Amino acid sequence: MTVAHVLDLLNTVPWWLVVTVKAVIVLVIVQTVFAYSMLFERKIMAWMQLRPGPNRVGPWGLMQPAADAAKMLFKEDLTPKTADPIIYKLAPFISLICAMGAFAVIPFSESSAGIWGVADVNAGILVIFAITSIGVYGISLAGWASGSKFPLLGAVRSTAQMISYELAMTMSVIGVLILAGTTSLSGIVHAQAKVWYIIPQIFGFAIYIITAVAETNRAPFDLVEAETELVGGFHTEYSGLRFGLFFIAEYLNMITVACIATLLFLGGWNAPFGLTIVPGLIWFVLKAGLFIFMYIWLRTTLPRLRYDRLMNFGWKFLLPAATLNLMVTAAIVAVLG
Amino acid sequence: MQSVIGGVVALAKGFATTLQFAFQKKPTVSYPNVKIQHAPRFHGLHELRRYDDGKERCIGCELCSIACPANAITVIGAENTPEDRRSPGERFAARYEIDELRCIFCGLCEEACPTDAIVLTPRFEMADYRRSSFIYSKDRLLVPQDAGKGTAPDERPNGIPSDLGSVIEQKSTVDIMAGYGATHRGEILKTERKGLAG
Numbered sequence: 001m002t003v004a005h006v007l008d009l010l011n012t013v014p015w016w017l018v019v020t021v022k023a024v025i026v027l028v029i030v031q032t033v034f035a036y037s038m039l040f041e042r043k044i045m046a047w048m049q050l051r052p053g054p055n056r057v058g059p060w061g062l063m064q065p066a067a068d069a070a071k072m073l074f075k076e077d078l079t080p081k082t083a084d085p086i087i088y089k090l091a092p093f094i095s096l097i098c099a100m101g102a103f104a105v106i107p108f109s110e111s112s113a114g115i116w117g118v119a120d121v122n123a124g125i126l127v128i129f130a131i132t133s134i135g136v137y138g139i140s141l142a143g144w145a146s147g148s149k150f151p152l153l154g155a156v157r158s159t160a161q162m163i164s165y166e167l168a169m170t171m172s173v174i175g176v177l178i179l180a181g182t183t184s185l186s187g188i189v190h191a192q193a194k195v196w197y198i199i200p201q202i203f204g205f206a207i208y209i210i211t212a213v214a215e216t217n218r219a220p221f222d223l224v225e226a227e228t229e230l231v232g233g234f235h236t237e238y239s240g241l242r243f244g245l246f247f248i249a250e251y252l253n254m255i256t257v258a259c260i261a262t263l264l265f266l267g268g269w270n271a272p273f274g275l276t277i278v279p280g281l282i283w284f285v286l287k288a289g290l291f292i293f294m295y296i297w298l299r300t301t302l303p304r305l306r307y308d309r310l311m312n313f314g315w316k317f318l319l320p321a322a323t324l325n326l327m328v329t330a331a332i333v334a335v336l337g
Numbered sequence: 338m339q340s341v342i343g344g345v346v347a348l349a350k351g352f353a354t355t356l357q358f359a360f361q362k363k364p365t366v367s368y369p370n371v372k373i374q375h376a377p378r379f380h381g382l383h384e385l386r387r388y389d390d391g392k393e394r395c396i397g398c399e400l401c402s403i404a405c406p407a408n409a410i411t412v413i414g415a416e417n418t419p420e421d422r423r424s425p426g427e428r429f430a431a432r433y434e435i436d437e438l439r440c441i442f443c444g445l446c447e448e449a450c451p452t453d454a455i456v457l458t459p460r461f462e463m464a465d466y467r468r469s470s471f472i473y474s475k476d477r478l479l480v481p482q483d484a485g486k487g488t489a490p491d492e493r494p495n496g497i498p499s500d501l502g503s504v505i506e507q508k509s510t511v512d513i514m515a516g517y518g519a520t521h522r523g524e525i526l527k528t529e530r531k532g533l534a535g
Contacts, residue, residue: 047359052367301355302348 022118023104030103034251035065041296048300075240082147083237091145092238092245095138099252101131106259107186109269109281115186116281124185125177128260129170132215132253136162139217139224142246143234154233157307158224161214164314165221169211171322175204175329176264189268196267203325205265207318209294212257214314217250218295220302223310258291259284266291380442382460383435385479386453386487388425393479394454395433396426404449409439426452433478437463438471453489 039054039061046053054061079085105124107117121127136158143155177183179200180191188197198205214221225233232238235246262268266287269280305313386394397414415431423429446455465471480487 044359047363048355050358050361050363050365052363052365055367297352297355301351 019118026103026118027100030100030252030255031248033255034248035069037251037255037292038068038247039064040292041299044293044296045300048297069244072241072244077240077242078237080147080237084145084147087141087145088147088237089242091138091142092242092249093138094141095135095249096245096252098131098135098138099249099256102128102256103252105185106256106263107189107268108259108284109279110186110189120184120186122182122184122187125173125183125188125260125264128256129173132256133162133166135249135253138246138249139234142238146234146237148237150230150232150236151234154224154226154230154236157226158217158234161217161221161223161310161314164311165211165214165318168207168314168318168322169215171319171326172204172207172211173260173264175201175326178326178329178333185263185268189263189270192267192270196265196270196272198265198267201265201325201329203321204329205261207322207325208261208265211314211318212261213295213298214310216253216257216295218254219299220304221310222304223307226304228304254292254295255288258288258295261291262287379459379461380444380457382437382458382463383440383446383473383478384456384458384487385430385433385475386456386489387480387482387485389486391482391486392422393424393429394452395430396424396452396454397428397430397433398451400449400451401446401455404445405440406443406445407439407441409436409441410434410446411436430475432474434472434474435478436472438468456487456489458488 042064043053043061054064057063057067079088104118105121105127107115107120107124109116139158140155143151143153143158146152176188176197179197180188182188182191213219217224223233225235227233230236235243238246262284268287269284271278271280271283388394395412397412399412399414402410402412411432411434412430413432414428417423417427417429442457444457447457450456463471
C-alpha cells in the first residue's frame with residue numbers, strides 16, 4: 001500500500017470522522033502538555049526559590065502529574081448548602097469547555113498536505129477571542145453560585161478585570177490584523193514569512209503580554225484567586241475534580257495565550273534565521289514554551305498588584321497605549337499602501 | 338519619563354535576580370538518602386552503657402529520674418546477688434524506662450548520672466506508628482552484650498553513627514569541635530562564666 005492509496009482511503013472517510021479524530025488527538029496532546037506545563041512551572045518556580053521542586057514520584061518527579069490527577073480524582077466533591085447546585089456544578093465545565101474549544105482553530109504547523117490543526121477557520125483569531133471571552137462566565141458563575149463571600153469577591157473582581165483588559169488586548173491584536181490584512185491564523189503566519197510582527201508591533205506585543213497575563217488570572221494579576229486575601233477566590237468552595245477542572249482550564253488558557261502570541265507576533269511555525277532544517281512544529285512548541293516560561297518567571301518575580309492600581313493601569317495606560325499603537329499602525333499602513 | 342525608565346530598570350533587576358537564583362546550587366539535602374553530619378554533642382536517643390567487663394554501669398540510683406524535668410524516666414532498682422552480678426555496685430536497674438515522647442532531650446539525666454551510665458546518642462530517627470512504642474525499656478536502651486560498651490559523649494567521634502546511612506559533610510561557619518575539647522560540660526560552663534565576668 002503506497003502513500004497515494006492511504007490518501008485515497010482518507011478521501012473516502014466522512015469529514016466528521018476526520019474532524020473528530022483530529023479533535024481527539026489534539027485534546028490528548030494538549031492535556032499532556034497541560035500536565036507537564038504544571039510540573040514545569042512547579043520545577044522552575046522551585047529552582048528560582050532555591051528548592052529542588054517535586055522529585056519523589058518517578059525519575060526527576062516526572063510522574064508527579066499522574067499522582068496529582070489521582071489525588072484529585074479521589075477527593076470528595078463538596079457542594080456548600082448555600083450554593084446554587086446546578087450553576088455551581090456547571091461552572092467548571094463552562095470554563096473547561098471554553099478553554100478547550102479555543103484549540104479547535106489553532107494551527108500548530110503546516111505541511112504540503114495542509115494545516116496541522118483541527119480546523120483552519122478564516123476568522124480564527126475572532127473565534128478564539130469569542131470562545132475565551134465566554135470562559136469568563138465560568139469564573140463569574142462559579143463565584144456567584146458558591147453562595148459564599150470570598151468566591152463572590154473573586155467573581156466580581158474577575159468580571160471587572162476581564163472587561164478592562166479584554167479591551168486593550170483586542171486593541172493590541174488589531175495592529176497585527178491590519179499589517180497582515182487577514183484574520184485567518186494561518187494567513188497571519190504566512191504574512192510573517194519575512195519579518196515577524198514582534199518587530200513592527202513591539203508595543204502591541206508588550207501590551208498583549210501584559211493583558212494576556214491579566215486575562216488568564218495569573219500573577220501578578222491573579223486578584224481573582226488571590227490566595228493571600230480571598231483564600232482561593234472564585235474556586236474557594238470547590239474541591240476534588242471540579243477544582244481540578246478549573247485548574248486545567250487556567251493552564252489551557254495559558255497555553256492558548258502562548259499559542260496566540262506565537263502565531264501573531266513570533267512568526268508561528270516559521271523558522272528563525274532560515275533554520276528550516278528543524279521542523280516547524282518544533283519551532284512552534286519552542287516559541288510557545290518560551291512564553292509559558294515567561295509566565296512562570298513573572299509569577300516568581302512580581303508581587304500581586306493592588307486592585308485600584310490594576311484598574312488604573314488597565315484603563316489609564318494600557319487602553320490608551322493600545323489605541324495609540326493601533327492608530328499609528330493604521331496611519332503607516334494607509335500611507336505606505 | 339524618568340520614573341518610567343526607573344521602573345523598567347527596577348523590573349529588569351528583579352527578573353535578573355530570580356533567573357540567577359534558578360541556576361544557583363540548591364541548599365536542600367535530600368534527607369533520607371543523604372544526611373548532614375551534626376555536632377558531636379547532639380542530643381538524641383538514650384543509651385545505657387556497660388563497663389569493659391560487660392557489667393552494666395547503671396546502679397539503679399534513680400538520680401536521672403529525679404533530675405528529669407519532664408518526668409520521662411522510670412527506674413526500679415534491685416539488689417545484686419553473688420550468683421547474678423549485673424553491675425559492680427550493690428544495686429542494678431531491674432526496670433529502666435524512658436518515655437521518649439515526654440523526653441525533651443535536655444541531657445540532665447546524663448549530667449546527673451554518677452557512673453556515666455545513661456548517655457544521649459546522636460540517633461534521632463525514632464518515628465513509629467504507636468505511642469506505646471515510644472516507651473523505651475532496657476531491651477532497647479542497654480547496649481547489647483556483643484556490641485561493645487557504648488560511647489561516652491566526650492569520646493564520641495564527630496557526627497552520625499555509620500549505621501545510620503550515608504553522610505555528607507556539614508558546612509558550618511562555627512567550629513563544632515571548639516569548646517568540646519574541654520570534655521566536661523562543667524569546664525565549658527566555667528570558661529563561659531569567666532568570659533562573662535571578664
